Amino acid sequence: AEELMIRSEKMSVAGQLAAGIAHEIRNPLTSLKGFLQLLQAGVNREEAYHHIMVDEIEKIENITSELLFISKPMTDSQEMESIPEMVDDVVTLLQPQARLKKIDIEMNVINQNIKCDRSQIKQVLINIFKNAIEAMKEPGSIKISSHLKWRELRIDISDEGPGIPEEIIHKLGEPFFTTKENGTGLGLMITRQILERHEGKLEILQNEASGTTFRLILPAGDIE
Ligand code: ADP
Numbered sequence: 173a174e175e176l177m178i179r180s181e182k183m184s185v186a187g188q189l190a191a192g193i194a195h196e197i198r199n200p201l202t203s204l205k206g207f208l209q210l211l212q213a214g215v216n217r218e219e220a221y222h223h224i225m226v227d228e229i230e231k232i233e234n235i236t237s238e239l240l241f242i243s244k245p246m247t248d249s250q251e252m253e254s255i256p257e258m259v260d261d262v263v264t265l266l267q268p269q270a271r272l273k274k275i276d277i278e279m280n281v282i283n284q285n286i287k288c289d290r291s292q293i294k295q296v297l298i299n300i301f302k303n304a305i306e307a308m309k310e311p312g313s314i315k316i317s318s319h320l321k322w323r324e325l326r327i328d329i330s331d332e333g334p335g336i337p338e339e340i341i342h343k344l345g346e347p348f349f350t351t352k353e354n355g356t357g358l359g360l361m362i363t364r365q366i367l368e369r370h371e372g373k374l375e376i377l378q379n380e381a382s383g384t385t386f387r388l389i390l391p392a393g394d395i396e
């Protein structure tokens with residue numbers, strides 16, 4: 173397990189994402205192949221198999237459309253979007269990477285809609301979430317929760333990593349600022365930009381024991 177962790181740390185961001193995706197796609201493919209072979213052999217013609225096969229194909233379909241979402245250029249189309257749906261989508265995408273490092277994900281997100289650009293806010297969640305996973309050197313948990321305060325929606329993502337040294341806090345979000353061997357130093361910059369476009373902001377809270385909480389704040393004037 174330790175070797176896996178070291179290897180995954182050294183992989184590039186794209187490499188890590190690719191490894192996670194390959195893993196998630198391979199399982200449904202393997203099961204599809206098995207069912208097709210059964211059908212081919214005429215062993216079982218039960219319709220129940222067809223439903224399972226459609227489910228497996230849908231899994232693959234979802235993963236690939238996630239990827240297309242990420243590669244989409246930025247637009248400025250804002251619609252009412254479900255907060256738990258956006259969080260769920262991102263957690264599903266990054267779950268394989270978390271599992272590889274034995275990290276549990278605890279979700280406690282309010283069931284409401286907010287006006288935003290779905291793909292951009294998902295990109296923000298991905299950036300913060302990936303950093304949380306990358307910060308954790310040992311098994312543990314990442315908590316994602318949301319609440320309304322004043323007229324703001326706050327989404328908190330807390331990790332159990334080492335925290336951020338005081339002397340580099342002010343550098344976070346500078347383009348290309350990274351402390352990682354294979355980091356791009358672009359994640360927080362893009363995050364800040366997207367939140368500014370939404371008239372929101374990013375706050376960084378150091379946890380008392382250890383770890384960091386990244387708080388995404390969005391104006392909740394348009395929430396339902
Ligand atoms: P990258 O992840 O490519 O390094 P980011 O802009 O996403 O670029 O992050 C910049 C830096 O901020 C990271 O290299 C790391 O030093 C620090 N950082 C971000 N998130 C965390 C976190 N959850 N815990 C500790 N450090 C973090």
Ligand code: MG
Nearest residue numbers: 299303359360
């Ligand atoms: Mg990052």
